[in-house]
Each structure stands twice: as C-alpha cells, then as structure tokens.
Amino acid sequence: MKDIARQSMSIKVESMDLLNGQIKMEAHASATYLAMASWCEQNGFFTSAKFFFKQAEEEREHMMKIFNFLVDTGGNPISPEVTNINHDYSSIVDVFESTLEHEVKVTKSIHNIVKKARESGDIATERFLDWFVMEQVEEENTVRDILDMIEVTGTEGVGLQMIDNQVANWID
Template sequence: MKDIARQSMGIKVESMDLLNGQIKMEAHASATYLAMASWCEQNGFFTSAKFFYKQAEEERGHMMKIFEFLIDTGGNPLSPEVTGINHDYSSIVDVFESTLEHEVAVTKSIHNIVKKARELGDIATERFLDWFVLEQVEEENTIRDILDMIAVTGTEGVGLQMIDNQVANWME
C-alpha cells in the first residue's frame, strides 16, 4: 500500500524533499526572528521587537502553508527540528543586516525549488511557489528600506530611538 500511495502522489518526490527543506528553513526563520525580538526587547528597541514578533508569526505561517500543500498533494511533510539559533547581536544594524542575509538565502532556496519543479514538470509545485516568489520580493524590499532608513538616520544619540520609532512604518 505504501508504494502505491507514493506512486499516486500529486507531487514529485524530489519536490517534496526540497519543500521539506524549505519547511525547516521557515521554522528556523521563525525561531531566529523570535530571538531577534528578544534581543530588541532587552536592548530597548520595543517597536523593532514588535516587528520581529510579527515576522516570526509570518514565517511560521509560511511553514504551515508549505506543510499543508504537501498534505494536499499526498506528500509527507516533516516537522522540523530547529537548532543553531543566534541570540547575540552587536547592534540594531547587525539585527537588520542579519535579517536581510537570511531573507536573501530564503529567496535563493525558493528559486532553486521553482527551477527544480520546472525541470521535473511538477507544475502544481511551481504554481504553488509563485506566491512565495512574490512574498520574498516584498520581504527583501522591506528590510532594504529599513537599512536605508538606518543609514540616513544614523546610529548616534537619538538616532537609535528614531530608528526604532520608524520601524513602525513597515508593520502592517
């Protein structure tokens, strides 16, 4: 029965394996953003903390969206183990620069899955990932905008408080 079920899945096994890797990446992102929120709270960046709490929830939502897609296609989603979360940042700039690095890595991962799905003729997976491709454009743009704002504001004196206050502009 197990072999018959795998043969009749609506998703290619290679796509499923890649999407399970993406589930893990999204779970890691959620945990990382919680750690960033904690760092922000501890260092007086309360608006930025709210921003990262929201981001953590968003990443968990992305994970669940992929998880449910795998269920719907007859695949086998795996609950990820999350380790290696950084809790130590040198500054608010370090937090947002780390965020951008992470979002760029997520974008590359999603693009690679799209390319593989296309190569495999896994049209459902490719179409499913269209939303994620556009979501990553938005995610990267938001963080680049925040980093641009930080560069203009500066991190001396009241600049740090202004930065934290301005992050509210990117919270929906």
C-alpha cells in the same frame, strides 16, 4: 501500501524533499526572528521587537502553507527540528543586516525549488510557489528599506530611538 501511496502522490518526490527543506528553513526563520525580538526587547528597541514578533508569526505561516500543500498533494511533510539559533547581536544594524542575509538565502532556496519543479514538470508545485516568489520580493524590499533608513538616520544619540520609532512604518 507505502509504495502505492508514493506512486499516487500528485507531487514529485524531489519537490517534496525540497519543500521539506523549505519547511525547515521557514521554521528556523521563525525561531530566529523570535530571538531577534527578544534581543530588541532587552535592548530597548520595543517597536523593532514588535516587528520581529510579527515576522516570526509570518514565517510560521509560510511553513504551515508549505506543510499543508504537501498534505494536499499526498506528500509527507516533516515537522522540523530547529537548532542553532543566534541570540547575540552587536547592534540593531547587525540585527537587520542578519535579517536581510537570511531573506536572501530564503529567496535563493525558493528560486531553486521553482527551477527544479519546472525541470521535472511539477506544475502544481511551481504554481504554488508563485506566491512565495513575490512574498520574498516584498520581504527583501522591506528590510532593505529599513537598512536605508538606518543609514540616513545614523546610529548616534537619538538616532537609535528614531530608528526604532520608524520601524513602525513597516508593521502592518
């Protein structure tokens, strides 16, 4: 029965495996953003904490979109184990630089899955990922804008409070 089910999947096995890896990456991102929210709360960056709580929820939503897509295509989504979450940051700049670094990795991963889906003729997976491609453009742009604002504001004296207040502009 298992072989028959795998043969009747509308998703390519390679795409399913890559998407399961992406599920894990999205779960890791959600947990990482919760840790960042906690760091922000503990260090008095309350608006930034709200930003990261929202980001954590969004990453979980991304994970669930992929999970449900695999279900809908007859695939086998795997609930990921999340480990190695960093809870220590040296500054608010470190938090947002780490965020951008992570978002760039996610973008590369999504692009890789799109390329592999295209190569294997998995049109449904390729089309499904269109939304994620554009979402990553938005995610990276948001964090770059925040880092630009931090650079302009500076991190001396009241600059830190101004930074935290300005992050509210990126909370929808």
